[in-house]
Amino acid sequence: MLRVLTAGESHGPELIAIMEGLPSGVTITAEAIQADLQRRKLGYGRGSRMKFEQDELSISSGVVHGRTLGSPIALRIGNTEWPKWTEVMSPAPTDLTDRSRGRGAALTRPRPGHADLVGMQKYDFDEARPILERASARETAARVALGALARAFLQELGIRLVSHTLSIGPVQVPEGSPLPAPDDVDALDADPLRCFDAATSALMVAEVDAAKKDGDTLGGIVEVLAYGLPPGVGSHVHWDRRLDGRLAQALMSIQAIKGVEVGDGFETTRRRGSAAHDELFAADGGITRGSDRAGGTEGGMTTGTVLRIRAGMKPIATIPRALRTIDTASGEDATAHHQRSDVCAVPAAGVVAEAMVAIELVNSLLEKFGGDSVGETRRNLESYLAAIPETLRTAPASEAALLAHDEHS
Template sequence: MLRVLTAGESHGPELIAVMEGLPSGVPLLAEDIQADLQRRKLGYGRGSRMKFEQDELTISGGVRHGLTLGSPIALRIGNTEWPKWTEVMNPAPVELTEKSRGRGAALTRPRPGHADLVGMQKYDFDEARPILERASARETAARVALGAIARAFLAELGIRLVSHTLSIGPVHVPDDAPVPTPDDVAALDADPLRCFHPETSERMVAEVDDTRKEGDTVGGIVEVLAYGLPPGLGSHVHWDRRLDGKLAQALMSIQAIKGVEVGDGFETTRRRGSAAHDELFVTSDGIARGSDRAGGTEGGMSTGTVLRVRAGMKPIATVPHALRTVDVATGETAAAHHQRSDVCAVPAAGVVAEAMVAITLADVVLEKFGGDSVKETRRNLTAYVDGIAESLRTSAQPVDLAHDLAL
């Protein structure tokens, strides 16, 4: 079983990330993790914080000479802005100096759409600082770092991932547009919105510009695809072992994500049953599906085809023209506190979603195949796939109904 844990606050000295249960022998370099941390900052519409706040990565344990040891992997992601916050976020009781008093002022006007008010109620605080520091999406830097480790493990088994932006506000990639492969990651990262459809990307940029001019924020939808999965990850036998359920929980846990779908998801609910499912056909490569509506899962298990999951991100709640709220110190209507904010963070959400899918897939792979070393995991996976009866073998690609069945 794979276990992960993150700790730390947005303006604290560092974020801590721990992963336990990863096999030994996985190639892992600090620069590879650092590269993903930089990818998290990509995207048109990001705020100034992405430019001056650097992620200083240190591998504190679990890796030696570029290979995992099988022991817990511990990471530290230093916050270069910490010197400005040493008094405000000091773990020891301190008196704020004049310099820090403004930054450390009590935040008694909770922001609508954030964890502020409910967190104050739940944890018995009279201001929002203790809540927003941990609820902040800054925490996702630790998840992205752990996701880079999970992806390195999956790559050793021939499983590769890619994420891309499907929509920004009302601007959506055409339904018949091609989907990216892991070989397209560099091209995606070079696009302002990490969109695989150039014409749509231009319209997305215009949507972000228009949103910025209006002093507002905008959300969107990202998609993660995983290639090379074997059939049978997850299980139908109990609710908490279903792969699609695990993926939904992982993606919904990302800050500002309000919806998740697997495959065609909600679109499938608008179809008749005869047009909603992936029919099976005999081909020279084995049993093949005639379409990809299910998105790579059936009955809570991977089908061996491309896994396709989507996550919908709401517009960022820290709106430049501050929303109305209540000042809990006075009981009067007030404007919400305005922290630094992005106009659009959807491209970054794609990178975080990719990390969460990688962590989830690494977990279910280890649940099924185990292994104290990555070589052992690979042997177990190969033996399982080779042991599938010839009559049950499936093709990873949907059949071309117009071409393949006519042969």
């Protein structure tokens, strides 16, 4: 069983990330984790904080000479802006001399769309600072670091992930466009919006520019693809073991994510049954599917084809032309505090979604195949695949199968 935990505040000294249960023998380097942390800052429309806030990574435990030990892994992500916040965020009792202005000002105008007001109500605070510090998407840096550990384990089993942007506001990648493969990650990261379609990316850039000019923000949809998964990861036997349910929860836990769909998801609900499901055909190497509408899962389990899951991110709730709110100190109408200047963070959400999918896949794979070392897990996986009768084995989708599908349509 894999367990993960993050701790830390947005303007605190550091974020802490802990992963327990990763088998021994997984190749881990600080450079690989740091590279993923840099990817989280990518994307046209990000604010200045991405430039001056550095993620100083250090590995505190669980890795020796570039290999996991099988013991808990602890990561530290230092905040280079901490010296500016030592008084405001001091863990020791401190008397702030001026609560009316500057960093120490009491945040009594909760921002619509954030955790501010409900957090103040729930945790009995008279201002939003203690809430927004933890609710901040800055916490996703710890998730991305943990996701890098998970992806390293997946790669040992031949499983690779890639994420990309499908839409920014009303601008969408055309239906039926080619899907990126894991080898396309560098090209995606080089694109301003991490979009695999160059023409659509240019339209997305224009949409971000228009929103910035209007003092507004944008959301969008990202998609995560997992290649190389075996069939049968997850389970149909109970609600909390269904992989699609676990993935949906993991993605919905990301700040600002408001919707998740597997495969064609909501589009499938608009189709008739005869056009909604992936028919099965005999092909060289085993059974294949004539389409991929289900997104690589059936009955809460992987099918052995490409896993495809999408997450929808709402527009950033802190808007330059601030939304209306209430000043909780006076009870009077006011405008909300403005804490950041991003216009769009959808490309970064794709990197975070990729990390969360990786973590959940590792959890389900270890539940199925176990193993105290990566070698043992690999042997268990290979033994499981070898034991599947030839008449039941899944083959990759092929041109012959797609032609057969067309003939049967």
